[in-house]
Amino acid sequence: MSQPQLSDLYDALVVGAGAAGLYAALCLPRHYRVGLISKDALALSASDWAQGGIAAAIAPEDSPELHIHDTLQAGAGLCDREAVEFLVCQASQCIESLVDLGVEFDRHGTQLALTLEAAHSRRRVLHAADTTGRAVVSILGERVLQCPHITTIPAAFALSLWLHPYTGACQGVSVAYQGQIRWIRARAVILATGGGGQVFAQTTNPALSTGDGVAIAYRAGALLRDLEFFQFHPTALTKTGAPHFLISEAVRGEGAHLVDAQGRRFAFDYHPQGELAPRDVVSRAIFSHLQATAAPHVWLDLRPIPRETIQKRFPNILQVCQHWGIDIFSEPISVAPAAHYWMGGIATDLQSRTSIPGLYAVGETASTGVHGANRLASNSLLECIVFGAQLAHLELLPVLDEGTTQQKVEVMLEALPAPEQLEAIATSLKALMWQSAGICRSAEVLQAAIAELSELQQEFEQLPSTQFFQNLQPGTLVQFPFPECDRTLRLWGETWNLLEIGQLILKSAVFRQESRGGHYRSDFSQTSTTWQTHTLIQNDRWWQSVPIPD
Incomplete structure (x- = not known):
């Protein structure tokens, strides 16, 4: 298959092809000429690895108010309420959009199936077995490839942003592609490069999660926010030679127990919700327990879950564990925490705009204010879709200095x-x-x-x-x-x-x-x-935001 030729000018250039980038590209006005840059093939992204699901308050016993409350509680005082309300209230519409596009979530009869995850007060997590991210990204990728106005540019790497020397607006990017570094103009640039888990030795993130969007935005002078807040997933597979494969907390929602070498559910020593406490609490509980016992890992026991539930809900986890010689029907899985999700990122508003005119950010690379100090499980895929959808209203900047030659x-x-x-x-x-x-x-x-x-x-x-x-x-x-x-x-x-x-x-x-x-x-x-504030960073300067109201 021949590689596409780069144009010198796009109306909108999307950098990153996970759920946020793909959905943003699909939502941009269809008369825009769109370029979609991907470091690898379209299906390789952290979104593709997402197991748990996507959260939405659609059950009769649930409500947006409960979802808002759970998100604010998990965020530990640093969520922006307006952003959380916006996220939650757009959730149902975005789920309908994904279903209309062809995403096949699991169902009970004709009703969408919902599971429980840590720190959620109701079952509200939609899923496609235990490969929800793959189900979403594969459909979005198919739809993108069907759009004649979107040019996909795989195996391309965005090196830097291109700012106008007089206005400071973003007018494109420099890209390494096919043996060249080229400068591509765009009337809008959307960064959707995902997180930065690869900065840590232990991470559930794929190799391409190297914080590219945050880094190039920082060097261009964009406002960043809350970069100290990194979520460490409590239960990554810990076995010699094996990758740090994430064992979704949905298994704990379905009844799996977190135990030590003696089989004791030690997480209750640290929080009354035990293994269903917020992620940061469970990760610290495991970390503290490992320090106290000098053990290399703890154990996640799926045996309390019925065999047929495991086979139906967690086929990918079952397959990976079998590959590494673990029979989850008869023995627990060795697990330990690993870097998983970056709550901080490029500061954006509800329309995904950054502090640089013409530059937008969506997904994990953005800091929208919805996650606060600790993301609620399965709100990340939802954030990708909700804030990606806002780019349907994107207004393009005029082209300046169009005649510049390379x-x-x-x-x-x-x-x-x-x-x-x-x-x-x-x-x-x-x-x-x-x-x-x-x-x-x-x-x-x-x-x-x-x-x-x-x-x-x-x-x-x-x-x-x-x-x-x-x-x-x-x-x-x-x-x-x-x-x-x-x-x-x-x-x-x-x-x-x-x-x-x-x-x-x-x-x-x-x-x-x-x-x-x-x-x-x-x-x-x-x-x-006194620290119920955002950390703001710009041009090597750190300061606190105004206090965030309770």
Whole structure:
């Protein structure tokens, strides 16, 4: 299959092809010329990995008010009520839209099936077995490919935003594609690049979750928010040689028990809801228990769930565990926490607008205000759809300096850094972040990590071509001698982005002198009313927002 040719101008350019990017592209006005940039094939994204489901208060015994209450409770005082109300009240309409597009959620007879997940007071999570994300993304991907006004651009990597030198508005991006770095104009750019879990050594996120959108937006001067808040999923498969495969908390909603080596349900020692407490509580309970017992993991026992329920609801978990030699019908699964979801991101309003004119953000890369300090389970897919839908109303900026030509520069292969050098830096960074900014943090450890990360940044900046790429001028067309250079350039860009978000997370974690939601400080272990504010970041400056009302 031939690769599409890049246009020099799009009406709207979507960067990222998970649920948020795909749905945003579909919702943009059909008379817009849309480009959709994906680092990999369309189906490879964190959305595709989402197991649990999508939350919506559609049951007779449920209500938007209850969903709002549960979301605010999980968010630990940092949710923006207006954003939460907007999310929840749009949920039913968005579910109808997904069903109309062809997403086949599980049903009980003719009714949509609903399950319970942690910190939800009602069964309100729609699902497609235990591969809901895949079901949603595959349908959205099919619909995108049927749209003649959308050009999909796979295996392309967005390196930076292109700002107008006089207005400061976003007017496009630079992209590594087919052995070139090119500058593509767009009257609107939508970042939907997902999260940044790969900055940690232990993560449930796919390899492409390297915080690209947050990093390039920060370098362009966009306002960021609440970057210290990272959710660590309590139950990732922990087995030598196996990936940190997420074991959905839907299994706990269906009756699975979290136990220690003695078979005791220790989570009740930490919270009256036990294994159904909010994610941050359960993750810290496991972390504390592992520290106290020096055990490498705890156990998730699915045997209280009927066999037929497991087979119907969790076929993917069943298959993966069987692949790694675990018979979940007769033995528990070894699990431990892993980095899972980034609550912080690029600050946006209800129309997904950022602080930079012409730049939008949706999905995990955005900070909409709905998740607060700790995301409620299965609100993330909902957020992708609800806020992606708002781009139907996107207004385009006028095209300025349309006549700018691209100046071609030849770059020799020898000028690129060796992949092994980049991988070594990334590996050191991930270990550092997991040890210093994981589930439990302190100022002393964080400050030491900032200093160590600075050394990694210096090592990175001394690599061949780093200064050239970091200072590339808009309009410069870079031609590489071989298309295989794309992989090295992507690895270089991802390493740059990981270093960027690593230092942003560390400095944000130092800045917030309290414990709340996904941010726990052993030296400030209590929640403080003086910190019931957002952390705001822009151009190397950190400050608190106005207080968030209860």
